[in-house]
Amino acid sequence: xxxxxxxxxxxxxxxxxxxxxxxxxxxxxxxxxxxxxxxxxxxxxxxxxxxxxxxxxxxxxxxxxxxxxxxxxxxxxxxxxxxxxxxxxxxxxxxxxxxxxxxxxxxxxxxxxxxxxxxxxxxxxxxxxxxxxxxxxxxxxxxxxxxxxxxxxxxxxxxxxxxxxxxxxxxxxxxxxxxxxxxxxxxxxxxxxxxxxxxxxxxxxxxx
Numbered sequence: 001x002x003x004x005x006x007x008x009x010x011x012x013x014x015x016x017x018x019x020x021x022x023x024x025x026x027x028x029x030x031x032x033x034x035x036x037x038x039x040x041x042x043x044x045x046x047x048x049x050x051x052x053x054x055x056x057x058x059x060x061x062x063x064x065x066x067x068x069x070x071x072x073x074x075x076x077x078x079x080x081x082x083x084x085x086x087x088x089x090x091x092x093x094x095x096x097x098x099x100x101x102x103x104x105x106x107x108x109x110x111x112x113x114x115x116x117x118x119x120x121x122x123x124x125x126x127x128x129x130x131x132x133x134x135x136x137x138x139x140x141x142x143x144x145x146x147x148x149x150x151x152x153x154x155x156x157x158x159x160x161x162x163x164x165x166x167x168x169x170x171x172x173x174x175x176x177x178x179x180x181x182x183x184x185x186x187x188x189x190x191x192x193x194x195x196x197x198x199x200x201x202x203x204x205x206x207x208x
Contacts, residue, residue: 020070024134024184027063030056032177038170049162050101053169057094057113061087064117067134076132082120089116103165107156110169111149118145137183141176148172 034056041048068083093113097106121135122142129135148169155164 020067020074020134021184021187023063023066023070024137024180024187026066027060028177028180028184030059030063031173031180035170035174035177038166038173041166044163044166046101046103046162049103049106049166050097053106053110053166054094054096054098056169056173057090057097057110060117061090061094064090071132074132076128079124079128079132079135082124086117086120089113103156103162106162106165107152111152114145114149114152118142118147118149121145133187134183137180140179144172144175 034052037052038044044052064083065087068080068087071083072080090113093109096109100106100109119142121138124132124135125138125142129138151168152165155168
């Protein structure tokens, strides 16, 4: 049976009861770590782009896969199928980036994964945000992913190199990290509050 959530609005500031917050925060932490690396690494070359970018794509695949599993458990087979497709795209891209170790390889593999992931998330935001609360975040992640793919192509056409390509990808990762952290921490807080409210209060002893 499909779990119904409150309709309309954004995940930020709305009730997050029932939200699978673990994969949200996992993806946020992955994006934050990658984004911070790109900020503080002074002169990254192709090796850093390939290793850091490949690992980022693989760990993103893991978090998306976790969300797909939870969507299936929650009675959302369509979301599960599309999220598994997205996870596969990120995983294959991560393996390709680690294996090819080139700017061109990163552009093609990461760019295709971002296009697939962005398109899937925008579609699910359009169709499922009223029934599956995490999908409310996917408008932003979808737009950022598609926009990043376009900018990566522009970076390659201007021949700006690995440093610029890593900076663009890291910048988009920071945006995703902040947005998902807000959503995931809110969901975690609501889950804890709901759990504490549902605990039975201790019985009051009556005087003999």
